[in-house]
Amino acid sequence: MSTPRNSTLPGDPPGGRRAVTVWVIGVSVYFVAVIFRTSLGVAGLDAADRFHVNASALSTFSILQLLVYAGMQIPVGLLVDRLGTKRVLGIGVVLFTAGQLGFAFSPSYGTALASRALLGCGDAMTFISVLRLGTRWFPARRGPLIAQLAGLAGMAGNLVSTLVLARLLHGVGWTAAFAGSALAGVVVFVLLVLFLKDHPEGHAPEPFPHQGAAYVRRQIAASWREPGTRLGLWVHFTTQFPAMVFLLLWGLPFLVEAQGLSRATAGGLLTLVVLSNMLVGLVYGQVIARHHEARLPLALGTVAATAVLWAATLFYPADHAPMWLLVVLCAVLGACGPASMIGFDFARPANPPERQGTASGITNMGGFVASMTTLFAIGVLLDATGDDYTVAFSAVFVLQALGVTQILRLRRRAARRERERLVASRVETVHVPA
Numbered sequence: 001m002s003t004p005r006n007s008t009l010p011g012d013p014p015g016g017r018r019a020v021t022v023w024v025i026g027v028s029v030y031f032v033a034v035i036f037r038t039s040l041g042v043a044g045l046d047a048a049d050r051f052h053v054n055a056s057a058l059s060t061f062s063i064l065q066l067l068v069y070a071g072m073q074i075p076v077g078l079l080v081d082r083l084g085t086k087r088v089l090g091i092g093v094v095l096f097t098a099g100q101l102g103f104a105f106s107p108s109y110g111t112a113l114a115s116r117a118l119l120g121c122g123d124a125m126t127f128i129s130v131l132r133l134g135t136r137w138f139p140a141r142r143g144p145l146i147a148q149l150a151g152l153a154g155m156a157g158n159l160v161s162t163l164v165l166a167r168l169l170h171g172v173g174w175t176a177a178f179a180g181s182a183l184a185g186v187v188v189f190v191l192l193v194l195f196l197k198d199h200p201e202g203h204a205p206e207p208f209p210h211q212g213a214a215y216v217r218r219q220i221a222a223s224w225r226e227p228g229t230r231l232g233l234w235v236h237f238t239t240q241f242p243a244m245v246f247l248l249l250w251g252l253p254f255l256v257e258a259q260g261l262s263r264a265t266a267g268g269l270l271t272l273v274v275l276s277n278m279l280v281g282l283v284y285g286q287v288i289a290r291h292h293e294a295r296l297p298l299a300l301g302t303v304a305a306t307a308v309l310w311a312a313t314l315f316y317p318a319d320h321a322p323m324w325l326l327v328v329l330c331a332v333l334g335a336c337g338p339a340s341m342i343g344f345d346f347a348r349p350a351n352p353p354e355r356q357g358t359a360s361g362i363t364n365m366g367g368f369v370a371s372m373t374t375l376f377a378i379g380v381l382l383d384a385t386g387d388d389y390t391v392a393f394s395a396v397f398v399l400q401a402l403g404v405t406q407i408l409r410l411r412r413r414a415a416r417r418e419r420e421r422l423v424a425s426r427v428e429t430v431h432v433p434a
Contacts, residue, residue: 018200019137023146025188025196026133027153029089032184033126034157035165036100036119037065039178041158041248042166042267045256050174051109055253055387059379062249064113065120066372070365072124077361078216081354084198085129085136092129093192095122097185104178127154128360131344135356136199141289144345148285151341155277158247162270223359227413228350232363234410235299236343238403240367242306242396243336245374247273250393258389259320269330276334284338288345295342296411300404302339305332307400314390340367349418370399 040047040061048058080088099119106112127150134146168177223229246254247270255266287294309329313321321329343363351359374395381392 068120073361077357080357092125232343232347237366240340241370
């Protein structure tokens with residue numbers, strides 16, 4: 001189903017320079033949060049040495065961080081709907097900066113775990129807030145592109161983590177690298193306090209009654225009843241996790257220990273994943289903004305390509321996969337992040353403005369639950385099989401199969417419901433007084 005490029009819904013915000021300025025400040029918070037989130041991806045082997053832990057214990061860092069992140073998504077969505085973007089982002093900056101500082105000075109495995117949990121809590125408050133900021137400041141037709149650009153900013157943060165933080169880590173040491181990076185949190189907090197606004201003048205949301213637990217139950221139940229919300233969750237679940245697992249923790253060990261590459265070469269391939277993500281994100285955003293019906297083919301095509309390349313790499317009939325195959329794998333993994341953003345393009349039109357935060361929180365849980373599950377499975381399988389990466393990484397295929405099954409089950413119901421909403425909005429537009 002396609003929608004006109006220049007269609008405008010009643011009450012749409014105007015966009016413009018002021019919108020871009022405010023949105024960039026919000027995105028800068030998410031950018032810093034991703035730097036902190038992915039910092040362990042370039043420090044995994046160093047963390048294992050520093051805290052004297054095995055693969056399962058190492059994976060617990062990322063699992064706990066993602067567990068907190070995923071568990072916070074619905075509460076954060078409710079908070080954004082109730083308190084607004086600025087307050088929630090401000091709390092998030094304080095928490096993830098404190099977590100990064102704590103990780104820098106952690107003397108033991110236990111305190112390091114607590115620091116990553118705190119970081120995950122603050123990180124959880126950023127992306128949903130940025131999505132909400134976009135819907136409050138830009139016309140609805142810009143939604144797919146704005147969401148992809150937000151994801152692009154996150155990948156830029158990942159790139160900084162891969163290139164800059166990795167060098168700092170091996171140049172100035174663990175404590176100085178992590179503590180120094182925490183200064184970025186202070187900078188974005190000041191920008192947020194001084195310049196960020198929840199919405200443009202004249203576009204304040206309608207007052208909405210909040211009645212404690214009853215309000216929470218109503219918001220969650222109404223969002224979940226929409227097939228588009230559930231489809232968005234499963235699209236996010238199925239597409240995001242292969243690249244997330246690779247970048248967040250297991251990519252560097254896989255490339256160094258299983259494929260025999262140097263750290264420098266492995267770092268270059270991780271950078272390729274990030275660069276590919278940024279390029280594909282721009283393409284996907286433009287395509288979906290012009291052709292709404294391309295959403296599902298793009299998502300399923302990304303899943304299929306990822307599965308094929310993983311299978312070719314893991315089961316290559318030699319000790320190591322050739323470099324060209326690893327390059328293609330990393331380029332294809334770069335499409336996972338942009339494909340996961342398509343999940344929000346199903347949830348967004350399925351819910352009214354007062355439920356956008358809650359619906360986005362439900363959707364955003366998908367990929368992080370899948371990532372957390374896969375991180376844990378890989379760590380356990382590596383320990384159980386004596387570091388057999390072929391067996392461990394095969395867990396990817398199980399979760400992909402589950403996700404695709406759910407997507408195919410929900411797609412028709414979500415499309416029918418979205419068509420009904422589109423017809424209703426066109427009728428409303430026709431009857432708006434001139």
